[in-house]
Amino acid sequence: MNSQRADIDCDLMVIGTGMAGMATAMFAAKKGIKAVQVGVAGQLGFASGLIDVLGIYPVAGGRVVENPWQAITSLGRKEPKHPYAMIQSNEIRTSVNAVLEFLGRADYPYVCQKENNMVMPTSAGTIKPTYAVPHTMAYGPAAMARKEPCLVIDFKSLKGYSSRQIAENLSRSWPGLRPVSIGFPEAATEMYSERMARSLENPRIREKLADLIAPHIGDACSVAMPALLGVFRTLEVTEDLSRALGLPVFEIPTMLPGAAGIRLKEIFEQHLPEMGITSFFQHKVRNLSRKKGGGWIFEVEGMNFSRLVSAKTAIVCSGRFLGGGLHADRHGIKETIFSLPIAQAPERASWHQRDMLDPAGHRVNRSGIAVDRDFRPSDSNGRPVYPDLFAAGTILAGQDWMRQKCGSGLAIATAYAAFNACNNFLEKA
């Protein structure tokens, strides 16, 4: 491979197409770095669409975080191995704001309270603390806080979403919820959320939907529905439907994968190439080798062809076990692309608690790639494995994004920090 001529030369190879990979590529594009991105897109489809920064801390006490920035400061002191502990609080904030601005410019604005978390109702009828929500969901936390009378809609053809489930579960704190089940206009017996969300971009379908909802409104001050208010034109869909009903309409996040995750995937997949990123979505790194004197050659393989990419640096954001960045057999955990050392991997018997819902969380989730101050994967002595390889996202050790409710914030902030370190390296070289 080393002797072959590379098809593409670049400064940075971004491996991964989840939130961390997309954010890294975005930061690189903004700095005008010549970057190639590779990954099996689709991971973002499993995103909830909520941008969590830090929702629960400490995890064992199950404490809901009001001000995530303050909580991050205290987390940094108590959990020095947490990736957040290696980033300045204002940098975390800057990076999250940069992604929110990017999404806003892509006509999918997010709403946040800057200093405080919001509390969102979910389709399970539970509530979840989060930092920023898409504009389509923004009215929900306010309506819930005011306990205002609200009509909750579900669609007969959408599985796993029951308005009655939401209303019953939330009835103690929000008795004003009134559930109603209606047939989705022009629906088949069974429909997936992405298709329903796409069909609501059709004004005719929206009009029919408004006609179906209108007779149920009664005393309701707002209308909640599953996260289906469009994929590409959410502003138009939300405003139009609200206008037709004369009431604010808002979304409640659904089971995964849902439309809210697919919107993010579509936005990044459309905008990053426009910003100058060479994207190989639906591709994998099949093979790699180290160049003499530093840098990398990657063989990138897709369905029909493979290419050789020469890169001065790389940032690995390949995710955990579901994303494929980590793999475990009965005897241990491995990093799948570079065979990087794994930190904090205890014996298999202690990977998981016996109780799935154990408040402490599972130890395996804190294992992963340890990094130095420059976000370079490091060995057990803290020495970087390669000078020109960086890591970001949930593959990093020392965090529990599912329990701490910090998935997107962690992905974005570590992408920012890893990219900045990488950029410094490129500038020095």
Place this chain on the structure above:
Amino acid sequence: MQTRVLIIGAGATGTALAGDLALRGIDCILVEKGDVNAGASGSNHGLLHSGARYILSDPAAAAECCAENRILKKIAPQCIEDTGGIFVAVKGDDEKYISDFPDACKKCGIPVQALDLKQARQMEPALSAQIIAAFLVDDAAIDPFKLSLDNLCRAQQHGARLLCRHRVTSFETGSGGIRRTHVTDLQTGKKFSIEAQIVVNAAGAWADIIARCAGVQMQMHYSKGSLVVTQGRITSRVVNRLRMPTDGDILVPGGTVSILGTTSERVSSPDLIYPEVHEIDAIIDQGSAMIPELAEISYIRAYCGVRPLPAEADENSQEQDDRAVSRGYELIDHQRQPEELANFITITGGKLTTCRLMAEKTADLVCKKLGIQAVCSTQTEPVPDAVDSKWTKPGLSPAVWINENRCKEPLLCECEMVPESVVRQIAETIAAKKKAPGLNDISLRSRIGKGPCQGTVCSMRITAYLYDQGYMDDRRGTDDLRSFLKERWRGQQPLAWNNRLARAELMEAMHCGLFCLELQL
């Protein structure tokens, strides 16, 4: 409430007893603290023994198994897949055991046929090239859930009543017997009592706890056995290791999967048991000596059950393997015991294969005590193929869904292709018995949650469905969802490597990451 016979425990024995009594025209109430087959009856291999496994350790139990194997194949063929079984030895196994085996089988009347090694590997290509002996026997696969539910159906047709999630809290004794049994409905907290002429303790591993409620001292030991379900079916026959029973030496096919087991570990209580990582590793390492691919393949789920063992076995040797303890059953007439309770009977020990025989002997004693002359007819009377239980069969739901061209109907569980109509049918059946159907009830009666995703997706879909249909209110469905996920997790946790770890991550990402079910907010 009044009845002639109160049966405590709706496992294989309790339900078989209810079915037997029904045929003799005797009414009964079954009280079960969990659900049907919630104990060892639902957490075993599903193996209908030929008897050959116990041929050297326990010839009496072996002969019983052999006879019952034939009877069950005749009376409940709908619950049995007559796979046949193979015993194989591999290089290094005890040669004396191997050479004694065929004669010992013949002495007990257990059919056995020696196979040449090439023939054995043709019959079962998954077998190791290292096998040194192979014999064909009459083992088969049996669906223990279906058997219990079918027996129960027969009993209910004759008026038997089943009270699931009801716990026996105490007995009122007097004049040499149990006068009243105090019961609590675990769902509503309602307390009431049952007056029965005879009380049968068929509580399996919990039999000693029930006995103590009646002031009877009964010492029992609990031997935990863990098993693991493979992603696909590995062999067409049951495969046994030809040696004294130990870890990882039986692979039982059932429908689309195979089940590998088992271990034997003393535990101090039959409650809160978990299949452990070291047990799973041991059975996979041992099993792969017979069938090498067991070291590489994917597993869906691990589970464990507790064998109730009479305590006397322990007196001989602290160190002995619990599997060497007799697997015969124990029928105790408490009239003849120091406590002299004339109407109290305990039936414990035994095996799934002998549940009919245990029921027969218990029912005989019940009749004797009631002074009723009624002969047992379960040896010949077919067990009805009850509609109630047909969705538990692996692969049946997809077959029906495709055959009946239900493709326009939504699937609530895509892994096992369980459509909404099946969930509706089960929910309606439960609701007809004046019970609110929950996710766990539907899981017990169908294949939901048993496929590769282990309930990550279908759990929420079915919870939503049950709320939607008005079966659930307040936060009850969410509590039910939590307990369902915990139960699935129990079986996944020791198998969480390779793609199972990725699936576990998805389960946690959705149910904790998004829905925050670990918190009570």
